[in-house]
Amino acid sequence: MLDPTHLEQQLANGTLTVTLNSQQEICVLSKAGGVPLPADDIMKVILIGVQRVKDVDAAIKGALEREAKAHVVEVR
Numbered sequence: 001m002l003d004p005t006h007l008e009q010q011l012a013n014g015t016l017t018v019t020l021n022s023q024q025e026i027c028v029l030s031k032a033g034g035v036p037l038p039a040d041d042i043m044k045v046i047l048i049g050v051q052r053v054k055d056v057d058a059a060i061k062g063a064l065e066r067e068a069k070a071h072v073v074e075v076r
Contacts, residue, residue: 001052018046020053 004012014034019027026046031037 001056002048016042016045018049020046020049022053022057024050024053 012034015030015032016034016037017028017030017032019029021027029042031042
């Protein structure tokens with residue numbers, strides 16, 4: 001959900017992919033090519049990912065709640 005721009009892709013020597021679930025657990029951490037990265041830089045990327053997961057999770061939950069309120073089914 002945080003992809004590089006076309007220019008960033010052209011200039012990159014490698015990739016770092018971090019995948020987190022809604023519980024903010026790391027599911028995938030993959031670094032292909034490029035130069036070695038310090039652990040601090042990788043942690044910064046992970047913290048950005050954690051915040052993004054929180055934002056996306058909140059947006060999805062909000063949309064589901066609005067949808068549920070809009071389609072109330074009355075049982076008699």
